[in-house]
Amino acid sequence: MRFSVDGEYLDRPSFRVEGDSIVLLDQRRLPSETVLLELSDLDGFVEAIRTLAVRGAPAIGAFGGCALSICYSNGVDTAYERLKCSRPTAVDLVNCLDEVKTAFDGDGVDGARKRAMEIVERTISACKRIGEVGAELIFDKARVMTHCNAGALATLDWGTALAPIRIAYRDGRDPFVWVSETRPLLQGSRLTAWELVQEGIQHKVVVDSASGYLMRKGEVDLVIVGADRVCRNGDFANKIGTYGKAVMAHELGIPFYVAFPETTFDRGCACGDGIPIEERGEEEVVEFAESRISPSGSRGFNPAFDVTPGEYVTGYITERGILDRDDLMKKTT
Amino acid sequence: MRFSVDGEYLDRPSFRVEGDSIVLLDQRRLPSETVLLELSDLDGFVEAIRTLAVRGAPAIGAFGGCALSICYSNGVDTAYERLKCSRPTAVDLVNCLDEVKTAFDGDGVDGARKRAMEIVERTISACKRIGEVGAELIFDKARVMTHCNAGALATLDWGTALAPIRIAYRDGRDPFVWVSETRPLLQGSRLTAWELVQEGIQHKVVVDSASGYLMRKGEVDLVIVGADRVCRNGDFANKIGTYGKAVMAHELGIPFYVAFPETTFDRGCACGDGIPIEERGEEEVVEFAESRISPSGSRGFNPAFDVTPGEYVTGYITERGILDRDDLMKKTT
Numbered sequence: 001m002r003f004s005v006d007g008e009y010l011d012r013p014s015f016r017v018e019g020d021s022i023v024l025l026d027q028r029r030l031p032s033e034t035v036l037l038e039l040s041d042l043d044g045f046v047e048a049i050r051t052l053a054v055r056g057a058p059a060i061g062a063f064g065g066c067a068l069s070i071c072y073s074n075g076v077d078t079a080y081e082r083l084k085c086s087r088p089t090a091v092d093l094v095n096c097l098d099e100v101k102t103a104f105d106g107d108g109v110d111g112a113r114k115r116a117m118e119i120v121e122r123t124i125s126a127c128k129r130i131g132e133v134g135a136e137l138i139f140d141k142a143r144v145m146t147h148c149n150a151g152a153l154a155t156l157d158w159g160t161a162l163a164p165i166r167i168a169y170r171d172g173r174d175p176f177v178w179v180s181e182t183r184p185l186l187q188g189s190r191l192t193a194w195e196l197v198q199e200g201i202q203h204k205v206v207v208d209s210a211s212g213y214l215m216r217k218g219e220v221d222l223v224i225v226g227a228d229r230v231c232r233n234g235d236f237a238n239k240i241g242t243y244g245k246a247v248m249a250h251e252l253g254i255p256f257y258v259a260f261p262e263t264t265f266d267r268g269c270a271c272g273d274g275i276p277i278e279e280r281g282e283e284e285v286v287e288f289a290e291s292r293i294s295p296s297g298s299r300g301f302n303p304a305f306d307v308t309p310g311e312y313v314t315g316y317i318t319e320r321g322i323l324d325r326d327d328l329m330k331k332t333t
Numbered sequence: 334m335r336f337s338v339d340g341e342y343l344d345r346p347s348f349r350v351e352g353d354s355i356v357l358l359d360q361r362r363l364p365s366e367t368v369l370l371e372l373s374d375l376d377g378f379v380e381a382i383r384t385l386a387v388r389g390a391p392a393i394g395a396f397g398g399c400a401l402s403i404c405y406s407n408g409v410d411t412a413y414e415r416l417k418c419s420r421p422t423a424v425d426l427v428n429c430l431d432e433v434k435t436a437f438d439g440d441g442v443d444g445a446r447k448r449a450m451e452i453v454e455r456t457i458s459a460c461k462r463i464g465e466v467g468a469e470l471i472f473d474k475a476r477v478m479t480h481c482n483a484g485a486l487a488t489l490d491w492g493t494a495l496a497p498i499r500i501a502y503r504d505g506r507d508p509f510v511w512v513s514e515t516r517p518l519l520q521g522s523r524l525t526a527w528e529l530v531q532e533g534i535q536h537k538v539v540v541d542s543a544s545g546y547l548m549r550k551g552e553v554d555l556v557i558v559g560a561d562r563v564c565r566n567g568d569f570a571n572k573i574g575t576y577g578k579a580v581m582a583h584e585l586g587i588p589f590y591v592a593f594p595e596t597t598f599d600r601g602c603a604c605g606d607g608i609p610i611e612e613r614g615e616e617e618v619v620e621f622a623e624s625r626i627s628p629s630g631s632r633g634f635n636p637a638f639d640v641t642p643g644e645y646v647t648g649y650i651t652e653r654g655i656l657d658r659d660d661l662m663k664k665t666t
Contacts, residue, residue, distance in 0.1 A: 031628040179631070181618065183516055183540040189619065189627045197630035204634040205619055205627050207516040208542045209574025213610075213639040216576065241542025243549065244577050251580050277546075285514065286522065286538055288621055294522045294538050295364040297530035298512070301537045306546040 012124070013152050013195075014059045017066050017117070020073055024063070026053045027153055027187075031194040042071050042079050049086040049093075052185065056154020057228045061092025061263050062116075062123045065100045069116035072100075072109050088276040089237050089305045090228040092263040119263075120156060126261035127158035129319040134164025134224070134259055137322075138175050142168075142221045145178040145211060148239035149191035150226025150259065160226040160259040162195060164317065169201050177203035178214055182239060184284040184302065208241050212248045223249050224317070227260040234310025234325040235272030236260075240303055246312035258308075259317035265328075272307035280304045345457070345490050347392045350399050350450070353406055357396070359386045360486055360520075364527040375404050375412050382419040382426075385518065389487020390561045394425025394596050395449075395456045398433045402449035405433075405442050421609040422570050422638045423561040425596040452596075453489060459594035460491035462652040467497025467557070467592055470655075471508050475501070475554045478511040478544060481572035482524035483559025483592065493559040493592040495528060497650065502534050510536035511547055515572060517617040517635065541574050545581045556582050557650070560593040567643025567658035568605030569593075573636055579645035591641075592650040598661075605640035613637050 015024035021040040028051060029035050037053060039045055045067035048054050054063045064083045071079030080101050084094055096119050103115035138144065148154075150161035158166060165175050177196055182188035189205050196203045206214065214220050223245055230236040236258055249256040269275060282300030286293055294300065316323040348357035354373040361384060362368050370386060372378055378400035381387050387396045397416045404412030413434050417427055429452050436448035471477065481487075483494035491499060498508050510529055515521035522538045529536045539547065547553050556578055563569040569591055582589040602608060615633030619626055627633065649656040 032625065181516070181626075183514070183542060186626055189631075193627045193631040197628045204632050205615075206634050207573065207618055208540070209516060209572075209577060210634070210636055210639075212577035212580065213573055213636050216639070239542075240540065240546055244542060244545035244581055247545060247581050247584050248577055251584070282538075285540055289624070291622070292365065293514075293519055294526045295530045298522075298526040299537050301539050301543070303543055303546050306543075306549070 012156050014056070014154070014156055015054055015063055017120070020070050022063065022066055022070070024048060024054050025153070027055055027191060028053050030190055040070065042067070042076050042082060046082050046086045049083070055187070056149065057090035057092040057226065057264050058123050058127065058155040058160065058261055059153070060087065060090055061096035062120050062156055064093045065096035065116040065119045068097055068100045069112040072104050072112045087278060089278045090264070091266040095263045123155060123261060123263070124157045126319040127155045127160060127163050130160055130259050130261065130317055131158050131163030131167035133319070133321055134257070134317040135167040135171060137222060137257065138164050138168035138173060140173040141176065142173070143176045143178065143219060145180065145214065145220045145223045145245070146192060147180040147188060147225050147242055147245060148182045149187040149195070151192055151195040153191050153195060154226060159195070160261065161224040162192065163259065164224065165201065166199065169199065175201065177201060178220060179203050179205045180208050180211055180241065180245070181205055182241065183208055187239070211245050215248050215252050215254055220254055222255040222257065224257045224259055227258050227264050228305055229269065229275050230258070230260055230265050230316070230328070231269040231271050231274065232267060232329050233271045234313055234316070234328050235307055236310070237272065237275045237277065237305045237307050240306050243306040243308045246308045250312045255314040256312055257315050257317050258313055261319055272309060275307055277306070278304040346485050347389070347487070347489055348387055348396055350453070353403050355396065355399055355403070357381065357387050358486070360388055360524060361386050364523055373403065375409050375415060379415050379419045382416070388520070389482065390423035390425040390559065390597050391456050391460065391488040391493065391594055392486070393420065393423055394429035395453050395489055397426045398429035398449040398452045401430055401433045402445040405437050405445045420611060422611045423597070424599040428596045456488060456594060456596070457490045459652040460488045460493060460496050463493055463592050463594065463650055464491050464496030464500035466652070466654055467590070467650040468500040468504060470555060470590065471497050471501035471506060473506040474509065475506070476509045476511065476552060478513065478547065478553045478556045478578070479525060480513045480521060480558050480575055480578060481515045482520040482528070484525055484528040486524050486528060487559060493594065494557040495525065496592065497557065498534065499532065502532065508534060510534060511553060512536050512538045513541050513544055513574065513578070514538055515574065516541055520572070544578050548581050548585050548587055553587055555588040555590065557590045557592055560591050560597050561638055562602065562608050563591070563593055563598045563649070563661070564602040564604050564607065565600060565662055566604045567646055567649070567661055568640055569643070570605065570608045570610065570638045570640050573639050576639040576641045579641045583645045588647040589645055590648050590650050591646055594652055605642060608640055610639070611637040
């Protein structure tokens with residue numbers, strides 16, 4: 001895929017490795033500004049993950065792996081622990097860090113660098129495959145609701161939830177996307193909309209609260225979201241608000257799909273109760289663009305994810321096919 | 334109730350009539366600025382309703398009635414139609430305009446003015462009674478979720494959804510309120526939080542998408558919302574996002590109440606399908622404080638209300654008591 005950034009094209013919009021640096025598109029500033037950051041030290045890598053300059057479970061997994069391999073090259077031995085703690089919910093980060101660490105322990109710096117690049121390529125091909133597998137769900141004129149950004153920016157290319165929509169569009173179908181804005185950080189309104197504009201895919205942005213209205217009015221044919229961690233029983237964590245959409249879709253008989261690559265599956269996690277949920281700063285809720293929204297005497301609370309029970313999921317769109325809950329343990333290994 | 338505004342106190346925070354003018358607290362600018370507007374002509378009255386300087390179904394009903402009576406004094410004969418069309422969903426506006434028009438047709442300008450002031454006093458006492466009736470639901474330390482602003486600002490005093498919380502607090506119980514911020518115009522984060530700070534009632538502001546997370550975690554004992562129009566079968570319209578909260582509460586067995594005075598009941602409306610839903614400008618979604626959030630190539634869609642079926646409602650808190658669906662037709666007449 002090619003994204004236009006100030007007249008240049010980025011083939012992989014979230015980040016790329018250049019020698020001992022990572023060049024990334026700063027997602028905090030999209031879409032009003034398109035700024036490329038070049039990072040080469042551990043503090044910069046951790047800060048980029050923590051503040052969502054790079055975000056999305058598959059993207060921070062691959063980014064973390066690449067960052068760790070660069071830190072190994074530079075002899076920084078605290079990198080694994082610090083990167084691992086930068087954000088808690090997306091299991092991709094831990095999975096990819098573990099892979100690179102194991103390669104380093106076995107084959108040193110070169111092994112770690114090689115493994116990091118393998119993760120990058122594997123993530124891209126997994127997402128493309130997710131798109132191909134999921135595209136069968138996207139009939140002509142299908143109206144798809146998504147939440148947050150599970151696109152190329154959140155992975156490395158193609159996306160997870162957006163990949164089937166992209167492939168269907170390239171196959172000549174004409175999908176329409178309801179973009180749920182995704183408060184507090186507006187990844188839907190800022191990032192998913194930006195990706196869809198780049199590709200010319202029809203869409204409209206709505207407040208998160210409009211989901212139920214649209215579903216009940218018959219304006220949504222299916223819902224597809226990404227995931228930050230999928231458990232053995234099919235429960236999964238994703239951006240706050242996903243659970244509510246799943247409950248409403250279930251109540252109204254609207255198919256609800258979760259799209260994710262293998263790195264997002266947590267074999268060690270039996271059910272959603274075991275997923276750590278990140279709580280971010282309350283200022284993300286009670287302020288906007290550093291201006292106060294709420295009165296100064298009010299506090300906010302800001303859980304960044306919620307857990308959706310597997311019972312609300314129609315299917316899991318993975319690089320191995322569209323799975324049901326029973327398949328999940330058997331086939332995602 | 335007394336609200337502090339720049340060191341002065343307003344006994345009735347939304348508006349008051351002074352001669353042939355209405356003085357109102359501009360809710361578009363709260364909580365960062367507390368500005369009183371003095372309006373005396375039809376254009377100003379219509380604009381205040383349309384742009385949400387005054388808002389909340391009972392408040393715009395009473396405001397519309399007062400505005401119409403002033404226009405009758407001034408011999409403006411287009412006032413009824415123009416005020417009626419200023420916002421479509423809240424039935425209070427039509428109900429109160431009809432009352433004042435009938436009084437004018439029978440008893441002239443004096444009759445209209447008298448009837449408008451009766452509506453004001455009746456609304457205040459209805460809301461106080463709603464608070465007394467509903468307070469029995471608010472046990473000590475009850476954690477109540479609400480949506481939008483159904484407080485004193487949205488009525489004339491006391492509020493609808495906030496009235497039971499206020500009365501319980503004054504009775505010595507210590508409720509906690511989850512304030513759903515209410516995108517796009519943030520009436521929860523700006524207005525409900527402002528009212529709760531003024532009274533010292535504990536609360537936290539959350540994004541609308543956090544409702545399901547909090548309910549599923551057992552952090553919500555009950556939900557109370559206001560209404561813009563209640564139908565004979567118990568279906569009701571309220572701020573966009575209310576429907577989703579009702580579905581989730583139902584799914585999780587959490588009591589869900591709707592608080593409203595008689596002027597919000599629409600005897601002529603058999604079910605929710607008959608309620609006109611206001612669609613507001615897309616700029617409210619894709620911009621914030623006149624800055625663009627979404628890319629310029631993206632469109633927004635902005636339904637301001639949704640309809641919640643009566644089957645999700647545990648009880649209707651009215652000045653006649655807490656009613657169930659069967660009672661609604663019999664007792665709200």
